[in-house]
Amino acid sequence: MNITEIIVVSLIKIVLVIVMILVAVIFLVYFERRISAWIQYRIGPNRVGWKGILQTTADVMKLLLKEDIVPSASNKTLHTLAPIIALFVAFSTYAVIPFGPDVTIFGYQVKLMVADVNIGVLYVLALTSLGVYGITFAGYSSGSKYSLLGGIRSSAQMISYEVSMGFSVAGVLLLSESLNPQKIVLAQSGWMWNAILQPIGFITFVVSAFAETNRLPFDLPEAEPELVGGYHTEYSSMKFAGFFLAEYANMIIASAMITTLYLGGWQIPYIDKLGLGVTLTTLLQVGAFFLKVIFLLFFFIWVRWSIPRFRYDQLMSLGWKVMFPLSIINIIWVACLIMIFNL
Amino acid sequence: MVTNYIPIFLVLLAASIFGAAVVFSSRIFGPLRPNKVKIMPYESGKDPIGTTNERISIKYYLVAMLFIVFDIEVIYVYPWAVEFKKLFAQYGLFAFVPMFIFLVVLELGFVYIFMKGGLRWD
Helix, strand or coil, rough: CHHHHHHHHHHHHHHHHHHHHHHHHHHHHHHHHHHHHHHCCCCCCCCCCCCCCCCCHHHHHHHHHCCCCCCCCCCHHHHHHHHHHHHHHHCCCCHHHCCCCEEEECCEEEEECCCCCCCCHEEEEEEEEHHHHHHHHHHHHHHCCCHHHHHHHHHHHHHHHHHHHHHHHHHHHHHHHHCCHHHHHHCCCCCCHHHHHHHHHHHHHCCCCCCCHHCCCCHHCHHHHHHHCCCCCCCCCCHHHHHHCCCCCCCHHHHHHHHHHHHHCCCCCCCHHHHHCCCHHHHHHHHHHHHHHHHHHHHHHHHCCCCCCHHHHHHHHHHHHHHHHHHHHHHHHHHHHHHHEEE | CCHHHHHHHHHHHHHHHHHHHHHHHHHHHHCCCCCCCCCCCCCCCCCCCCCCCCCCCCCHHHHHHHHHHHHHHHHHHHHHHHHHHHHHHHHHHHHHHHHHHHHHHHHHHHHHHHHHHHCCCC
């Protein structure tokens, strides 16, 4: 392919994936509200559209028509920059996540991922680290004490869990011998899923992903009873919507990363033995990827409405005293697996 | 291949445009009628006392420093992890032992911090 073709194909993919994530976020917010209502034996939103399915759209419309308040004590540049950084991170991380195997459409060899680079996992980790800036800037620039406390707490929390996240990923790299997400998926053929081979790394990664996305039980930055709204106390209108959107998009990306790294990505064990056609196999595999992601998203919501919030010192000691040593033990465990069983 | 990285730059560009578009859209559609009370920093309905330029607990700086130390160690582990199978085929146990010693030294530093009470929040 020449450069023009590459640009055109990747622009099409980028637009498709952004639209996909936006639609997914809209439904995810709706489902979160419905599932929470179901767990708490309430009804939940059921007025706008069929069974309330247009509720989120209506909320976005409302936020769009609201005033964008910039508080007098704030640093105006950083205050505007913070939600942009949050959105930038949330909408650029998906680039390296493979949705399925390579397919041929109209004679073109198309990869079902936006960018097939051999440093994919590093790219995701680097951008996730950038995400801390969005929240720190938001807390620092608002000029409100609640925002400041929320922002500082959140940055300390996110960098703490990033360490154990990084060490858990090393276990995956040991088995796949590559930083390329597509190769990591291919290395997990059959039942050789990383979640089964290295359960400790799987657990530390999932817990760190919860902490990185600021979800309950780790949503200290926006603990309502003590910090009002946390780092987005002073945000209104579409800036607030931007943080909200970024948070849910991060959840989707975290689920997709867990699927890719630990749950075999788009692989279905032993599907090639069934002798289905190429097209049907590919469709089933892409479907399997989305099913796994949807299950993890349900898991995120399920945990949020079942487990109470951690206290801040408990959160930090869990991160440093439990998750960090466990993720190092996981590396040694995987290395021993390789040395003993020659995987 | 360098061409593999073109989509990455396009993604970064598209994401920043999208972010800016979302943030500035309320300037176009929403009203803009600020007044003195409305733009006051929120402090549960009272007039704010003091500013936010106050001291922050030393613990947060400590966490940031620990993060720098241990996150750099992660980067040392990655190249070894990617090459481990090849190294093991070539050098046997000697591919594993040096990294094991490295991780043990790392953990010793961690134990030192732990004993010094660097991870205690009270």
